[in-house]
Amino acid sequence: MPFDESDRLHAKTRARARRASLAADRIVALGVRHSFWFDLHHRAVTARWSTFFAAAAAVFVLFNLAFAGLYLLGDDPIANARPGSFIDYFFFSVETFATVGYGDMHPRSYYGHALAAAGAFIGVCSLAVTTGLVFTRFARPRARILFARTPVLAHFNGAPTLMIRFANQRHNMILDANAELWLLQLERSAEGALYRRFHRLALTRNESPIFSLSWTIMHIVDATSPLHGLSADDLAESDASLILIFEGQDETSSQTLRARRIYPLCEVGVGKEYVDILSADESGAAVIDYALFHETRASRPAKTRPG
Structure with a gap:
């Protein structure tokens, strides 16, 4: 050569x-249609750790903000929460999502119970998904x-x-x-x-x-x-x-x-x-x-x- x-x-x-x-x-x-939700699992598994946890935290906060707004629509649905207090409803939603339930605040109307049940269900599903993704990321051979x-x-x-x-x-x-x-x-x-x-x-x-x-x-x-x-x-x-x-x-x-x-x-x-x-x-x-x-x-x- x-x-x-x-x-x-x-x-x-x-x-x-x-x-x-x-x-x-x-x-x-x-010519390819791109969407944030396209192949979301692959994005979650391959993203940087900092990006992954930042996205998980953002989703957690957004869901609880949304539920706090829904609690505001009810007629004093949460006992021991200040009526119309967005921050009280937000932290009650956080406790429900995390399934900790400290006990000082609890639902006292059908509307409050329905929202709390929905929040608990979404929280359990989110915890399962996050745990699975974290395990997958750790278990990947590098x-x-x-x-x-x-x-x-x-x-x-x-x-x-x-x-x-x-x-x-x-x-x-x-x-x-x-x-x-x-x-x-x-x-x-x-x-x-x-x-x-x-x-x-x-x-x-x-x-x-x-x-x-x-x-x-x-x-x-x-x-x-x-x-x-x-x-x-x-x-x-x-x-x-x-x-x-x-x-x-x-x-x-x-x-x-x-x-x-x-x-x-x-x-x-x-x-x-x-x-x-x-x-x-x-x-x-x-x-x-x-x-x-x-x-x-x-x-x-x-x-x-x-x-």
Whole structure:
């Protein structure tokens, strides 16, 4: 594969290709009806914790404000509440929703009993839904996989090789680890139709019985590779993307962990290699330096054997 050992990727070209990346996480969908209530469960499970609790608190307050207004419509429906006091009715509604019922305020009319019963029912249902969502959020397996910011392309064992490094930040054992690398690019059919196509990139090693520290996957760019024949400028101008998918079983929780990372092909560091991050201390324990994890350097020339 012909490429210049120097990094000839220009900033403007890389930015243009990055914006046109085929597998970008940000997607603009046209012609689709969007609604706040559309796929509400997915939104609740994937939202940030701060957003989730803020939304839950807002819904709780709004429901109680609505019930306080309904109590105001009645003829003194709550005993020991000041007649027409919105704040007393609000806190009575809060007690009913939370099913605490302190006892100093209680319904004394059919209207008050009916509203309290409705409020208690909604409160119990809301508690069940919130508990289920919180459990689902906690129970979701999350892989703490750290991916290198950029792939690199350099000679390894005499062959041009695409490399991507990633690490397990928990340092626990992940069993039956598996990695897949795909190339996503636009192609044109014989009829002239433009379509997206996935190409699996063969790895020198795509499986590992245990994974606890770091792993650098390698794809040899030979005649069978979709990247064969591309120069550094071709890579810089490409709008194709690399998709790295990791999967393994967490030994601690016995759950399947998955993680992915998408790289615009224009971000490949041509003629670069990763800085070493693994070493051993005096006791023989493995030391991994995350401060250097994303660092790259110019690739070293292959050592020639003495004649």
